[in-house]
Amino acid sequence: MASERPLLIPSPRVPNTQDLFTVPVLLDLFKSNSGRRVSFSGMETKNPAENSSSVEGTLNSSSSRRSILSTHSKASGGGGNSIREVTFADLGSKPVRHGSRGADSEGLSASQKEISDEDARLIYINDPVKTNEKFEFAGNSVRTSKYSFITFFPKNIFEQFHRVAYIYFLVIAVLNQLPQLAVFGRGVSVLPLAFVLSVTAIKDAYEDYRRHRSDRIENNRLASVLVNNQFQPKKWKDIRVGEIIKIHAGETLPCDMVLLSTSDPTGVAYVQTVNLDGESNLKTRYAKQETLFKMPEKEKVTGLIKCEKPNRNIYGFHANMEVDGKRLSLGPSNIILRGCELKNTEWGIGVAVYAGRETKAMLNNSGAPSKRSRLETHMNIEIIILSLFLITLCTIVSACALAWLLRHKNELNYLPYYRKKDSAGEDYNYYNVGLEILFTFLMSVIVFQIMIPISLYISMELVRVGQAYFMIRDTKMYDEASNSRFQCRSLNINEDLGQIKYVFSDKTGTLTENKMEFQRVSIWGVDYSGAKSQIEPVGYSVQVEGKVIKPKMNVKTDPELLQLSERRNDTKEGRHVYDFFLALAACNTIVPLVTDTSDPTEKMIDYQGESPDEQALVYAAAAYGFMLIERTSGYIVIDIQGERQRFNVLGLHEFDSDRKRMSVILGCPDKSVKVFVKGADTSMFGVIDKSLNMNILRATESHLHDYSSLGLRTLVVGMRQLSASEFERWHSSFEEASTAVIGRAALLRKVASAVENNLCILGASAIEDKLQQGVPEAIESLRIAGVKVWVLTGDKQETAISIGYSSKLLTSKMTQIVINNNSKESCRKSLEDAIVMSKKLMTVNGVTDNTGGSSEASPTPVALIIDGTSLVYILDSELEEQLFQLASKCSVVLCCRVAPLQKAGIVALVKNRTADMTLAIGDGANDVSMIQMADVGIGISGQEGRQAVMASDFAMGQFRFLVHLLLVHGHWNYQRMGYMILYNFYRNAVMVFLLFWFVLCTAFTLTTAISEWSSMLYSIIYTSLPTIVVGILDKDLSRRTLLKYPQLYGAGQRHECYNAKLFWLTMVDTLWQSAAIFFIPLLAYWGSSIDISSLGDLWILAVVILVNLHLAIDVIRWTWTTHAVIWGSIIATFICVTVIDALPSLIGYWAIFDVAKTATFWLCLLASVIVGLIPRFVVKYLYQYYSPCDVQIAREAEKFGNLREVGDVQIEMSAILGPQRR
Helix, strand or coil: CCCCCCCCCCCCCCCCCCCCCCCCCCCCCCCCCHHHCCCEECCCCCCHHHHHCCCCECCCCCCCCCCCECCCCCCCCCCCCCCEEEEEECCCCCCCCECCCCHHHHHHHCCCCCCCCCCEEEEECCCHHHHHHHCCCCCCCCCCCCCCCCCHHHHHHHHHCCCHHHHHHHHHHHHHCCHHHCCCCHHHHHHHHHHHHHHHHHHHHHHHHHHHHHHHHHHCCEEEEEECCEEEEEEHHHCCCCCEEEEECCCECCCEEEEEEECCCCCEEEEEEHHHHCEEEEEEEECCHHHHCCCCCCCCCCCEEEEECCCCCCCCCCEEEEECCEEEEECHHHEECCCCEEECCCEEEEEEEECHHHCHHHHCCCCCCCCCCHHHHHHHHHHHHHHHHHHHHHHHHHHHHHHHHHHCHHHCCCCCCCCCECCCCCECCCCCHHHHHHHHHHHHHHHCHHHCCHHHHHHHHHHHHHHHHHHHCCHHHCECCCCECCEECCCCCHHHHHCEEEEEECCCCCCEEEEEEEEEEEECCEECCCCCCCCCCECCCEEECCEEEEECCCECCCHHHHHHHHCCCCCHHHHHHHHHHHHHHHCCCCEEEEEECCCCCEEEEEEECCCHHHHHHHHHHHHCCEEEEEECCCEEEEEECCEEEEEEEEEEECCCCCCCEEEEEEECCCCCEEEEEEECHHHHCCCECCCCCHHHHHHHHHHHHHHHHCCEEEEEEEEEEECHHHHHHHHHHHHHHHCCCCCHHHHHHHHHHHHCCCEEEEEEEEEEEEECCCHHHHHHHHHHCCCEEEEECCCCHHHHHHHHHHCCCCCCCCEEEEEECCCHHHHHHHHHHHHHHHHHHHHHHHHHHHHCCCCCCCCCCEEEEEEHHHHHHHCCCCHHHHHHHHHHCCCEEEEECCCHHHHHHHHHHHHCCECCEEEEEECCHHHHHHHHHCCEEEEECCCCCCHHHHHCCEEECCCCHHHHHHHHHHHHHHHHHHHHHHHHHHHHHHHHHHHHHHHHCCCCCCCCCCCHHHHHHHHHHHCHHHHHHHHHHCCCCCHHHHHHCHHHHHHHHCCCCCCHHHHHHHHHHHHHHHHHHHHHHHHHCCCCCCCHHHHHHHHHHHHHHHHHHHHHHHCCCCCHHHHHHHHHHHHHHHHHHHHHHCCCCCCCCCHHHHHCCCHHHHHHHHHHHHHHHHHHHHHHHHHHHHCCCHHHHHHHHHHHHCCCCCCCCCCCCCCCCCCCEC
């Protein structure tokens, strides 16, 4: 869900308005980043029953999350659910501000102090030369590319060598250049590293070329810029700060600009920020009255803007403007950012204040966070072990060489390897014993270098790209509603999707659709939509200029309420209904847009707003005959039961997280002035005049509790009439606050709070945010898979619990432990009691089960429900450990009324205390911190912009796709990558041990039988392609089986495909296979006259055939591609060896042709492969037959039982493990 973004929207005075004061309509300027700061309060209550009726209101701010009041329900869930609930609450506490320490600090910091010349940038309007004279501000040319033609090579190479393994291979290549250590050809030794670096560089270069191309197109777009008193086309890249720019409807802004004037006489402009934050709803921006009627083409426009330095906050702006001797304050509603598109406004004129890389859009242009795969992290341990193997082998060779030298020291003058002197009596190819041993060690490192598989890294990258391609193309994860495919924004952690143990999910917009539907209403203490029957959705329509105008969305209406709404002010009930729906239609920032339909006599009115809640309420008002027709910055027109009435908007106080409400001051047609207020019950009940009618108040509170228990989002509406003196005081205070330079935001809140009091309660509304399709089934599948789902939401407790039941997160069998506290000591006591309770429940249940004859006790599922107030005292304290102990015993954890940073704290609580993988999923800016904290972050591309998507590793359209992503693709990716890493270790280790055996038999001289070209091509051509293809295409189980038996996902949680046991078994198998390949041909040709090159060809062919057959034995799903690469690699090896031996310039000329003529050659080849594979084949058979794992059982059922015939057969799965402590 998106962050709170309270904006101050100034509404200029409306010309020719008589008899009423008309004042600027302002929203709060500087609560710009409050999405990370949600204020929660405790409530003083006389008894729990009173407290249980408190309900949280749905607030209509620009995609803001609602602030929640702590509540305590006596029987949460109600109904027929047999729920055992244990509640630990601290009643009667004083109000506490939490969610973040010093909630006001960030919001007020900008307005608390004057912008000094040192901390500000000065922009001289229409004078770019003077503007850039002292400080050369950034030009408007943007660059998203990483490299230039000159910097590509050094910068890319530097980045690639961040991998320590690459430095290792570089050192090896350098050592091989020394004459004393040259084992392979100097050029050949560099080729493997050069190949890997080149492939990665080509990939990076192509990606950067695409960025360059996109930048070039962007920078060469044209905009109208004022030059010599005329607007002329100018390329975006040439625009400078201080220039005046004219934007027409449908055009995109080239830079951040302060709005000076628009085509609308009131100075309003409508913009769409879809390119900035993904939100398609229109936003309103305003020009100041003092610059509204200035025409730059006709008169010289001058002035000075002093604004804050460039920053990332796209929802905040602090500046002052001096025009015609007047000093004006500027806020977020006066600036339009780069990337926004002008809509429903003919033109707008503004001055550039931030350009190019200093624009807010570019400052926020950071990619997804870089994360490392858990599998790759564990792989580093095996890399270290292999390095120790390498050092051990080199040490053994060096020690044996030392013993050999000392034993044959008197023969060194005559031995061909160590002739001390040549025929001329000069020293020949010999150093002292110490240097000889050192050189032997270093040469051993060069010979055995492939023990660390350099090809593994590039293979992993290619496999991940292939896996990402198939995930993106998966139609099961395609969302038709939003026309969005699955997005893979990070290629580093595909395999982590198969090891997730904890899922942390937002609620609104993630589990629910965030498409609000008006459901229930309480007006003056009467519930008009409870048990009464509702008619089908109807659409109210009005006649305008001979054409029928209908709302785009129809709403279900209550027949009795519909009749009352048509009576207007004829009765007392009618007056209350009139005021209630007038408040819904007027107290908002909705922009009505009239669009054509296929019927020329009908038009459709579409309500555009920054909050789905506001849209639902305005559509509901229209359904009851209060249709908002027109909105300007100074007035609104509402059709009330066929009569069009104009209301002057005298003031508008937008929602902020301190007041938790919004208000509008209207000048009504009868010359009266009224203030309409709507907000959360926590804030509204404090400003309601309780002396008017307590029975109405209690009835409304009861209705609110009922609504929230059904999972509905609630809102309280009130009003009062202002006297002339009250309006005068408000007007004066408002003008003073809105023009203040210091503490402007605090002053405006004070003004709003002063007028929002002694209200008469009108009623309450309830909106339903429906569950997304497939959410209950998805949560059930994840639970069966052993994945713990935690919901972290800002919603009220009753609302969250209700959604928990409807989504199957909570069940009637669960015991609920509820913790709501307002002090650290009470939190400590509650946690201790809860831990004791959870242990007692598990113990009692186990005894009961055993006495009942059950062979195995299944613990009672426990659900922990905790609020944000309690988390303030628990997180970042010694109580964290107790919370984790309690939460780890619970099947479900539901955190209510939590702030964004608290979400990240909950994720860190688990992540830092267990070795289990965590996943966070959300749809808004207030989920970003949670998404970035988790091992895997997933963004939902929903109704609240793209902030979560921009910060995520993966993105998708619906929560239900998580089942396919984890249980299918996650399982496949983990199984493939785990096998591929082990196979790469095995493949290279076989070759290293083969070389090692040969060194032991050749006086430790480190000569090699295998040609240097074959050694180089072994990891590049002979064996690399099959493992990549298998890593992309192989499937151990079908999608159908994985979805039918979610328990199979536990293989990744238990690390069955990659662990230390498998690694050591692989190394033992490697020793056997290398010995079989080496010694069988050696013994067969012992005493013969075969040359070393012929024997080397036999060995390399045997190794390639063996490792490829080893892979073929493990392949589960054969495709024509798999056949082609495995058998093709073997054929390619024969061809390469033949070509190499056919070149006279290389050692071993014609060797393969001589040796291949004999039967011994082919028998040795066959015997080596068979003997090498027999132990693996036997062990694999015995293991699968006598001790099969879940995957193997399911595979057998899939293979022989066809699964359709055994659909009702229960497959016994391994137990799900508890959390592993770090």
